[in-house]
Amino acid sequence: MTSSALAAVLWDMDGTLVDTEPYWMAAEVPLVERFGGTWTHEQALGMVGLALEDSARLLQGAGVPWSADEIIAYLTDEVLRQLADTGVPFRPGARELLADLRAAGVKTALVTMSMRRMALSIVELIDFPAFDIVVAGDDVERPKPYPDPYLQAAAALGVDIADAVAIEDSPNGLRSAIASGAVSLGVPLMVPLEGVGAHALWPSLAGRTATDLRALHAAHAPAFPTETRVTR
Template identity: 40%
Template sequence: MDGTLVDTERLWWEAVEQVADGLGRRLTGADQPEVLGLPVEYTAAWLGGITGAGAREIATDLHREFAHRVRTGIVPRPGALRLLGELVREGVPTALVTASPRAVADTVLAALGAEHFAVSVTADDTEHTKPAPDPYLAACRALGVDPAACVAVEDTETGVASAEAAGCAVLAVPSLAPIDAVPGRTVLTSLEEVTPARLRAMVGPRELRVMSWNLWYGGTKVDDHREKQLKVIAETGADVVGLQETYGTSAQELAEALGWHHHRAGENLGVISRYPITARHGDPAVGFYGGTGVRVRLDGGQEVDVWSAHLDYTPYGPYEARFDGLPAAELIAHEGVRLEQMREILRRITESATEAVPVVLVGDFNAPSHLDWPDVEWPVTRAAEEAGLRDSYREAHPDPVREPGHTWSPVHVEHEDGSGRPEPQDRIDFVLHRGLTVLDSRALVTGTPRPWPDVAGNDWPSDHAAVVTTFAVPRADPSDPAELADGMGASAH
């Protein structure tokens, strides 16, 4: 606590300086490791050892000098009160963990507002105080949480050692003495940089929900299409949506209505994201078919590349298989145009990729998956798989017979040539990924869409089902300054 939430580290140093001066010992910066973040008894014994004075009397003097300064000179550190208030509002249980005695801690609690803390642990409450893990273990027990689900916000090496020994994630905000950033530890310069969202990102993976959606002529076949599109996106809880058939300004209009970020490429492709877009990939003037990508930065600092693709629709393999009876070899041979389009997208993904950044490729491929047809090695999805991209829907639903996941088409029941033949239903829209963990994936259609051509009043404003996948995203590497992740499930200071 000392120096983390309130500027008591300076007050403690001044108190020790005062007592040491009275004993004829002038302190220097080299003495800080014997003073900062340590119990009063330790510093008293150290001073006694170098001055010959009694440690018990020194401890009494230190308590008196420090308590006087706390009562008269306590100042919250910048960002402390704002952060504590946000944690309370968001229901994050918070503990105060300090090497100071109870009398001093209670003075600080009164200054900060005791209502901000569910628990407080002082030097008087455990047999061993910092740097031993006991104080943080006691706080976690009192909060009823696993130490691995907690973030300790500390300002000294002693406090950091205590929290890390207890198994907590650590966010260090040094006060007087510097603290090194090492793997598993985040170091910031001020509490003003800390938010509950940053803290949560430090404990366990965060979730990212990605959606692929062909808007069908921008949605214009359905009345009030923009409002219906917004309703669908909001109800899915999607974080990033890869769009096809945007027909110009759809990505921009949807993003502006949602208060999101957007990227447009050509007249047909776009990506919208609730998270900031930090880079844009691919050809911004891509034609009607092709791919485009963005890099988004999540709250915890982790970045993810998300690409949206739309591949040519002719010749269409399921028609050739079901209507024309072509054998597998001919079906595969006819995929040449789409295969080259996919290879170009994969080439651009490789050019823009970095090792630490996961990749998601979504889109309307206008081709089935080799994972769904036992007798046809459809080459488009096979090429993506060979490039290291995994099919999130098939990871979540491995059996294509029990859960086919058809995305084409919720409104085309009969083939549109007027023959009355049933329209082949298939899975041609995908959310592929590399470097993430699939938590859930589903093909989504809301309501009961009426079949073509009576579609104007449909609640579902597309002729494709959407695909929505929820991923677990690994935490950013705290040793990389560009990817600092900070957050908490429960917080200890």
């Protein structure tokens, strides 16, 4: 016996829905170099999936003398500027899967540690109503890898977290999804996800449909649904 049918799909944004990780890296390097520091590709990879406050602290450690809020605002502005120049770089199959979920009547949420203004800017560039709600980094007290962002999204959608699938591209994000009680799906991009504990790893979302996510949920959902939990 499984819990009820798939009720919602909860999407990470950077690296999962859209391939913006190179944009973040392109913003980080000149910022560190402006103050005489160096920023390696390995250091940039270490920031994938981190909350922006944690990323800001790492950049401060590399010599950037700004406050965390100043660093976050600068990086967000730089990524948005690049997106305005290039358009939204959807990951393969992501837009199509989103559209199929909407057509199938499955609720969707965007759960990102980027700032709300950036998340809404990307959502506005999608040419159909893609998400029921957005939970962003400045909407939660405890960021990923805490379960709070996913639990908050489920509560806002009015669904039990056990009836949701969460899609992530980073270890930090997967830890959040797993801790929340959602069925967790990893779709790696910049960093490997083996050994993190996802219920499934798919190499790509290309060709995937709502039917595939329903099957994934049915295979891994708990025997009995839990009460929808909210954070303190």
